[in-house]
Amino acid sequence: MIPAAFDYVAPSTVDEAVQALAGAGEDAKVLAGGQSLLPVLRMRLAAPSTIIDLGKIAELRGIREEGDGLVIGSMTTHYDVQRDHLIAEHAALLARVTDTVADPQVRHRGTFGGSLAHADPAGDLLAPALALDAEMVIAGMDGRRTVPAAEFFQDLFTTALAADEILVEVRVPKYTGWRAHYEKFNRVAQAWSMVGVAVTVRTEGGAVAEARIGLTNMASTPVRATAVEQALVGQAATAENIRAAAAHAAEGTSPTPDSNADVEFRQELARVLTGRAVTAAVTA
Numbered sequence: 001m002i003p004a005a006f007d008y009v010a011p012s013t014v015d016e017a018v019q020a021l022a023g024a025g026e027d028a029k030v031l032a033g034g035q036s037l038l039p040v041l042r043m044r045l046a047a048p049s050t051i052i053d054l055g056k057i058a059e060l061r062g063i064r065e066e067g068d069g070l071v072i073g074s075m076t077t078h079y080d081v082q083r084d085h086l087i088a089e090h091a092a093l094l095a096r097v098t099d100t101v102a103d104p105q106v107r108h109r110g111t112f113g114g115s116l117a118h119a120d121p122a123g124d125l126l127a128p129a130l131a132l133d134a135e136m137v138i139a140g141m142d143g144r145r146t147v148p149a150a151e152f153f154q155d156l157f158t159t160a161l162a163a164d165e166i167l168v169e170v171r172v173p174k175y176t177g178w179r180a181h182y183e184k185f186n187r188v189a190q191a192w193s194m195v196g197v198a199v200t201v202r203t204e205g206g207a208v209a210e211a212r213i214g215l216t217n218m219a220s221t222p223v224r225a226t227a228v229e230q231a232l233v234g235q236a237a238t239a240e241n242i243r244a245a246a247a248h249a250a251e252g253t254s255p256t257p258d259s260n261a262d263v264e265f266r267q268e269l270a271r272v273l274t275g276r277a278v279t280a281a282v283t284a
Contacts, residue, residue, distance in 0.1 A: 032114030074113020
């Protein structure tokens with residue numbers, strides 16, 4: 001199907017993009033990798049008056065080290081995140097999760113920031129961003145502001161981004177030496193996650209010293225499995241202790257039932273997948 005007619009703007013700087021967005025009206029759409037927006041346009045589920053393409057803004061691409069953290073440009077592709085040496089060394093969870101995103105074609109075109117701004121609760125990158133305490137740097141007409149992941153994801157497909165703002169970069173603290181794993185369940189390869197569990201842990205002497213766990217598709221926003229984290233810390237990383245901690249995975253969740261699974265099934269999946277993910281992480 002052919003999209004409805006729209007005006008097309010391709011700014012070359014962040015300032016130009018913000019100005020274009022502010023002047024385009026509330027129904028304007030920002031184009032990043034296009035892996036979510038283009039199908040919606042073709043099906044005419046959205047008919048924006050203006051598309052603002054961020055593809056020519058070089059400053060939105062790349063990954064760099066800055067103090068105690070990493071800075072990931074919002075237009076950095078999944079493929080580049082997947083292969084970057086800084087990510088592998090200091091934020092291994094992001095590399096593990098990105099390995100599972102869709103297929104190679106999508107990973108080459110889709111963008112890290114675009115996925116986060118889209119805020120699909122079944123999207124794989126939201127949960128690790130929450131678990132890693134990522135911060136979103138947002139640009140608007142009034143300048144830039146920083147929003148923690150816990151406040152950025154507000155509801156189904158809804159973020160802290162105002163209509164005239166764009167996500168420019170994501171800041172992630174370093175988790176050097178931490179082990180990581182992402183476990184997800186889907187009915188067919190490359191499909192959206194029915195449930196996903198993002199785990200990164202730091203161990204000392206066979207015990208869990210620190211743990212951060214995020215859940216995918218267990219509510220309208222990503223969920224931090226704090227009860228599991230608390231149950232793990234200070235405990236020996238044994239199968240029995242991991243199983244006992246994973247039993248808390250569904251606490252505080254409110255998954256939406258659909259044709260794939262009801263609430264009880266998703267919650268049981270969360271418990272099972274959490275046990276698998278933690279086990280894989282501590283034995284990596």
